[in-house]
Amino acid sequence: MIIKSEQDSSCDDIEVAIKYAKLNEDVQHIIALLQSFDTQVKCNDKNTEIFVNASEIFYVESVDKKTFIYLKDKVYHTELRLYQLVNMLSHLGFVQVSKSCILNINVLESIKPLINSRMEATLNNGEKIHINRNYLNDIKRVLKGENER
Numbered sequence: 417m418i419i420k421s422e423q424d425s426s427c428d429d430i431e432v433a434i435k436y437a438k439l440n441e442d443v444q445h446i447i448a449l450l451q452s453f454d455t456q457v458k459c460n461d462k463n464t465e466i467f468v469n470a471s472e473i474f475y476v477e478s479v480d481k482k483t484f485i486y487l488k489d490k491v492y493h494t495e496l497r498l499y500q501l502v503n504m505l506s507h508l509g510f511v512q513v514s515k516s517c518i519l520n521i522n523v524l525e526s527i528k529p530l531i532n533s534r535m536e537a538t539l540n541n542g543e544k545i546h547i548n549r550n551y552l553n554d555i556k557r558v559l560k561g562e563n564e565r
Contacts, residue, residue, distance in 0.1 A: 434446060488541045
């Protein structure tokens with residue numbers, strides 16, 4: 417891979433061009449990662465409204481009809497529902513791993529099997545998330561680089 421960067425003071429915004437001979441998993445992953453920097457989720461921190469880049473999100477969990485956004489070392493509340501976030505973030509490498517949780521595959525460190533056909537995902541920050549057996553096919557699909565449902 418060749419990476420070139422160029423400073424141009426006439427530019428109003430960052431422009432990224434990707435040249436490739438064939439669209440493959442690596443190219444799709446790079447595109448999704450770049451798009452995640454441009455996708456923001458509205459959250460609440462006490463009484464302050466903030467926007468979090470999708471690339472910073474480790475996982476999203478719904479508990480008692482409230483949705484929480486987990487970053488590396490912070491947790492925020494959002495008014496969005498889990499299904500809305502799945503629709504918004506699935507093309508960026510997020511996958512539903514249980515009825516109440518979606519996971520950012522880009523921060524996945526490892527997966528190990530547990531009993532009852534479940535699995536445990538360990539994230540880059542050391543957190544562990546259980547993957548329900550009903551969602552194993554979805555996570556396998558995403559790990560293989562197949563983004564379509």
